[in-house]
Amino acid sequence: MPLLDIKNLTLEIDTALGWVKALDKINLSIDSKEVRALVGESGSGKSLIVKSIVGALPDRWRVTADRMNWKGRDLLSMSDTQRRNITRNEMSVVLQNPTTTLDPSATLGEQIGESIPDSMLDKGWFWQRRAQRHTIAMQQLHKVGIRNHELCLSSYPHQLPDDVCQKFAIAMALVSDPKLLIADNPTMGMETTTKIQVLRLLAKLNKTRGLSILFVSHDLLAISAMADTMTVLYCGQTVESGRMSQIKRRPLHPYTQALLDSAPSFRRDLPPKAALSCLEGTIPTLQHLPIGCRLGPRCPRAQKDCVKMPAVRRIHDHHYACHFPLHRDKP
Numbered sequence: 001m002p003l004l005d006i007k008n009l010t011l012e013i014d015t016a017l018g019w020v021k022a023l024d025k026i027n028l029s030i031d032s033k034e035v036r037a038l039v040g041e042s043g044s045g046k047s048l049i050v051k052s053i054v055g056a057l058p059d060r061w062r063v064t065a066d067r068m069n070w071k072g073r074d075l076l077s078m079s080d081t082q083r084r085n086i087t088r089n090e091m092s093v094v095l096q097n098p099t100t101t102l103d104p105s106a107t108l109g110e111q112i113g114e115s116i117p118d119s120m121l122d123k124g125w126f127w128q129r130r131a132q133r134h135t136i137a138m139q140q141l142h143k144v145g146i147r148n149h150e151l152c153l154s155s156y157p158h159q160l161p162d163d164v165c166q167k168f169a170i171a172m173a174l175v176s177d178p179k180l181l182i183a184d185n186p187t188m189g190m191e192t193t194t195k196i197q198v199l200r201l202l203a204k205l206n207k208t209r210g211l212s213i214l215f216v217s218h219d220l221l222a223i224s225a226m227a228d229t230m231t232v233l234y235c236g237q238t239v240e241s242g243r244m245s246q247i248k249r250r251p252l253h254p255y256t257q258a259l260l261d262s263a264p265s266f267r268r269d270l271p272p273k274a275a276l277s278c279l280e281g282t283i284p285t286l287q288h289l290p291i292g293c294r295l296g297p298r299c300p301r302a303q304k305d306c307v308k309m310p311a312v313r314r315i316h317d318h319h320y321a322c323h324f325p326l327h328r329d330k331p
């Protein structure tokens, strides 16, 4: 049984022009020990999926799904308390901007201390438990590569550089020993050496502790090094998903092909200083969604049938939603 199993997740949000489907029939599953990449250009709905999973959406928005299970339990029918317990103890989230997730009015020591569950502490007097919290926090900071733990724990978020705050946010997310880490662009804005350090740390946690990771990122090179599987989103719809190696070798959806072509590291045949290819146009706003396949107006393979929504088709564990997929033309 997958840890997280989502089938046909739809999210409707109210805009000035009425209700729009920001997420349309999203499928996503994560097994134990799996690293799944979630990719798509800006505005494709990655963060909305993350927020739907952790239940951090405004109450007035409509979330429906045929299935949205955590370890076989339906997340959508749970009470707020049950859901909070899961997001506190079993899955953790690291968002792309640490300054928005950390409390500006508390020191980092206070913040990580609060996120250490009581179950991790031995019984004892309050000062003994305080010392234990400090030791656990210190060990956690060392694991993510923060050496000067005293300075870090006594500082407020604005007193430290962003990359240290981001490493701290990762340490805090891992302190409850979660089964699933949802990392939403965790290395955005980091310099290369720090980025490599964080990616290595996540890969190590996956290998040694069996941590499952939903890795949301624009960084295809990092993704291809880390992920076992990949889900590609376009404009709130799942366009392709499957094993990373398979999709990299033989993408079936034109959008996936365009994403891979736009990353220099995936183009072995690219001459020096050659222009990178990219799709014409931009992702439509939610208020002006095309009917049928949402990629239609930008798709180099679009034909008349694309005004109808393509069904999800499957070849073994490779899923795609396209009327005219690549590599599938009949001779």
Ligand SMILES: Nc1ncnc2c1ncn2[C@@H]1O[C@H](COP(=O)(O)OP(=O)(O)OP(=O)(O)O)[C@@H](O)[C@H]1O
Pocket: 013, 022, 040, 041, 042, 043, 044, 045, 046, 047, 048, 049, 285, 286
């Ligand atoms: N609170 C909101 N109110 C209205 N529309 C929203 C809201 N949050 C997101 N959206 C819209 O939903 C769509 C998906 O947004 P989302 O933030 O999930 O994209 P994303 O793929 O995570 O982008 P990025 O990679 O830039 O973070 C966008 O069109 C965005 O404008």
